[in-house]
Amino acid sequence: MSPILSVENLIVQLKSSQTSWLGVNDFSFHVNPQETVCITGESGAGKTLTILAILGLLPLHASVLAGNINFTGKNLLGISDQQIRDIRGKEIGVVFQEPGTALNPVMKIGDQLMEIFRRKEHYSKKQAQDASLALLEQVGFHNSLSVFRKYSYQLSGGMQQRILIAMAISRNPKLLIADEPTTALDTTIQAQIVELIEQLKADIGLSVLWITHDLSLASRIADRTVIIYAGKTMEAAPTETILATPYHPYTQGLLQSMPQYALRHGCHLQPIKGICKPSDSQNRCVFYTRCDQARPYCKMAQPPLKQIRPHHQAACWFHQSVVTV
Ligand SMILES: Nc1ncnc2c1ncn2[C@@H]1O[C@H](COP(=O)(O)OP(=O)(O)OP(=O)(O)O)[C@@H](O)[C@H]1O
Numbered sequence: 093m094s095p096i097l098s099v100e101n102l103i104v105q106l107k108s109s110q111t112s113w114l115g116v117n118d119f120s121f122h123v124n125p126q127e128t129v130c131i132t133g134e135s136g137a138g139k140t141l142t143i144l145a146i147l148g149l150l151p152l153h154a155s156v157l158a159g160n161i162n163f164t165g166k167n168l169l170g171i172s173d174q175q176i177r178d179i180r181g182k183e184i185g186v187v188f189q190e191p192g193t194a195l196n197p198v199m200k201i202g203d204q205l206m207e208i209f210r211r212k213e214h215y216s217k218k219q220a221q222d223a224s225l226a227l228l229e230q231v232g233f234h235n236s237l238s239v240f241r242k243y244s245y246q247l248s249g250g251m252q253q254r255i256l257i258a259m260a261i262s263r264n265p266k267l268l269i270a271d272e273p274t275t276a277l278d279t280t281i282q283a284q285i286v287e288l289i290e291q292l293k294a295d296i297g298l299s300v301l302w303i304t305h306d307l308s309l310a311s312r313i314a315d316r317t318v319i320i321y322a323g324k325t326m327e328a329a330p331t332e333t334i335l336a337t338p339y340h341p342y343t344q345g346l347l348q349s350m351p352q353y354a355l356r357h358g359c360h361l362q363p364i365k366g367i368c369k370p371s372d373s374q375n376r377c378v379f380y381t382r383c384d385q386a387r388p389y390c391k392m393a394q395p396p397l398k399q400i401r402p403h404h405q406a407a408c409w410f411h412q413s414v415v416t417v
């Protein structure tokens with residue numbers, strides 16, 4: 093089975109007036125058809141930059157230095173701005189974190205939805221209205237006409253996020269990319285959004301790439317989880333494998349800082365010391381300074397991403413350290 097999306101050895105450089113650094117540094121992962129993949133890692137790890145690179149939306153001071161991004165057989169780094177605009181929205185739907193800022197505050201919800209169908213699909217007004225109301229029903233609004241007539245400020249954060257999900261799936265994309273879509277929401281609403289995306293996945297056969305810093309959320313929703321640190325893939329495996337046999341000390345640290353893990357194992361929460369910084373110029377494992385299992389040889393070079401068992405990859409020199417949690 094070919095992946096729907098594959099990102100290989102992606103490097104994104106950021107520049108300021110004085111300096112430049114790598115926000116994404118040799119990051120690889122893939123998403124198979126109808127699969128949910130979570131990319132998980134701390135703040136600043138390069139998750140959003142990766143998504144922006146896939147979508148051709150990097151800010152002016154950021155650029156792709158190397159790598160491949162392949163979506164359904166198309167090289168997204170080798171196509172025109174117009175072609176990537178056509179793919180965005182049509183073949184790839186996107187939901188970002190802050191629903192409040194993504195909606196137009198001076199247009200009614202219905203008009204914003206209708207505009208997509210009118211402009212992109214050339215529907216008549218009646219067709220666009222029917223399609224918009226059907227879409228609102230599909231994302232769980234039973235009072236679709238009332239929501240259709242409202243402005244975004246009249247809706248809660250969870251309702252706004254439902255509208256953005258509606259917009260993202262309006263043109264039947266193959267892939268939905270969601271960048272921390274539930275971070276700004278309380279936990280009950282978060283659970284409803286997770287359920288909605290699961291439902292849509294089953295109904296319309298979406299593949300989902302979900303970005304989250306929350307490994308416990310990933311453990312609930314992802315078929316596979318990819319752990320990113322300082323712009324690099326640290327570990328990638330089916331989620332149950334990551335939870336049962338985390339291989340990389342960073343993954344183990346993320347698990348030990350999960351309240352559910354501490355509760356289940358009757359131990360104290362153990363946050364990983366220090367913060368995630370972009371890769372420094374030193375040729376050592378990027379996690380070396382924070383790793384509680386580091387060995388002298390870990391500062392000799394960055395470990396490559398290796399297949400350690402079928403469907404399980406990790407980048408760590410300390411290969412003996414398979415720990416069962
Ligand atoms: N627009 C920008 N200008 C300057 N630096 C940026 C910009 N966007 C990201 N960076 C830097 O690139 C690196 C990766 O950032 P990115 O936003 O991708 O992290 P993230 O994993 O999405 O974090 P978070 O969980 O906080 O959203 C960080 O070092 C960040 O400071």
Ligand SMILES: [Mg+2]
Pocket residue numbers: 139140141
């Ligand atoms: Mg981000």
